[in-house]
Amino acid sequence: MALSRMEVKCDGTERIPVDYVKGILQPTPTCDSWDQIWDFQARPDDLLICTYPKAGTTWTQEIVDLIQNDGDVDRTQRAPTHVRFPFIEWIIPSMGSGLEQANAMPSPRTLKTHLPFQLLPPSFLEKNCQIIYVARNPKDNLVSYYHFHRMNKALPDPGTWEEYFESFLTGKVCWGSWHDHVKGWWEARDQHRILYLFYEDLKMNPKHEIRKLGEFIGKKLDDSVLDKIVHHTSFDVMKQNPMANYSAVPAEIMDHSVSPFMRKGAVGDWKNHFTVAQNERFDEDYQRRMAGTSLAFHFQF
Template sequence: MALNKMKDLKIDEMERLTMDYVEGILQPTPTCDIWDQIWNFQAKPDDLLISTYPKAGTTWTQEIVDLIQNEGDVEKSKRAPTHVRIPFIEWIIPSIGSGLEQANAMPSPRTLKTHLPIHLLPPSFLEKNCKIIYIARNPKDNMVSYYHFQRMNKALPAPGIWEEYFESFLSGKVCWGLWHDHVKGWWEAKVYHRILYLFYEDMKKNPKHEIQKIAEFIGKNLDDEVLDKIAHHTSFDVMKCNPMANYTSIPPEVMDHSISPFMRKGSVGDWKNYFTVAQNERFDEDYKKKMADTSLTFRFQF
């Protein structure tokens, strides 16, 4: 049995995309190969960009934004899977396609997605003064969610066991880099650019209020009934069963939902089920040092 497990592990690792660095930030090799094209991407003034560190509520926000733009018309938001409706600009999977090509072929106004830290964002987004929505999630829950995502997503490196992943995340040796730098970089940028900075925990606590905020930022005036409808259709339980939002349309060779569903828990405080006392103490000490130079604060539980 042990030999079979070893064999399976090796096969699993061989199937995964290789990784490389872009200016010190780990990225899948296909992304690195077309980096010049990504960097030179031409944003348009009416583009709307959704930006997050991975597993911080990206798909949730994409669905909210799409429903706001369609004024709560659920059927319109079922026209295609999330990754087709809202291209992921730096993402390229040979068997699925290129987010950059999708974005370039899309008519305006476009809604786009990125996980890039602010210093790697194609400059045209800021030069054209595009509206950007950024969502940040507390790092402990973010780490746990990212760990499970890497387990099921063969387009990312195998995470190893939890203890190994804990170290990788703390040192920023994960795709899209160090969480601390990511959230701080975008937090500082919001002073100078049209960035709506939201928190995952606020969205969980009072979704209708945050949806209203997003709608106002986008320029949509929606009544209470539509806001309630959007809150319902973007609740975790509803989205988990929505094949246009739960990533079950992606081939299992890329995302294996039998290992861990793409939409796993969507909760606040799940980190307590994973962090040992020693890990929590170490994390807190590290967090204090890395976040000493920012006014940004997070809630780790309700």
């Protein structure tokens, strides 16, 4: 366990150490509270937004909040994303616990997790909660997660691009293997109340996908409200929204001068990072790891 309980540092700044929960790498505050997280008590009217990290989580949260509030932008300005949506397994000593935040929140709650399906607290399934899962193509997901690691001191230092590429490929990153994550939730989608969406579909046809989200949540939205939500959840508008761009998080945790939290939000940016050799190796590994699944991704438009 090379990464276990290790203080990882970047440019002299201490990072939160990491360890394993059932084979999945996590920050140690999460590991230390795992029993309480596993025993988390969901409520039947909870809505859970789940993604692999950097797969459109904040975007989906903002869309869902606007749907729930019938497009009322002022209502979504009530607090930053991380306050509106408790992140159930996330604990930063200086900022508090997502678990405690969730437990203190009145119903109906909209919650967030990055947990793979096998680590989801069982009460979500027992209570038949609605779950929205969003998947993003792995090449863009890797690039976005790499830059997020660079700016987020609550995660391990990613090392060089070449080093992080290897870590991602082998699943030795927080929340584990991308391949296992997207496949696990894909396989579970028909047995539970899971709406499985794709980041690239949201980019290509946001109005269609937002309507689908509204129907899943039980909200029928007219065209004018849909258009308003599409506008306010566009990348350029959200990037300037202090309640959605994570600028409210202290700079000692998220340093936007290293890389902004909302960086590009594009499909196909991986082509600016992958070498030819890396792309060939990634494709070969992808074909092997994704064999036998009906999951398919757009890697560019």
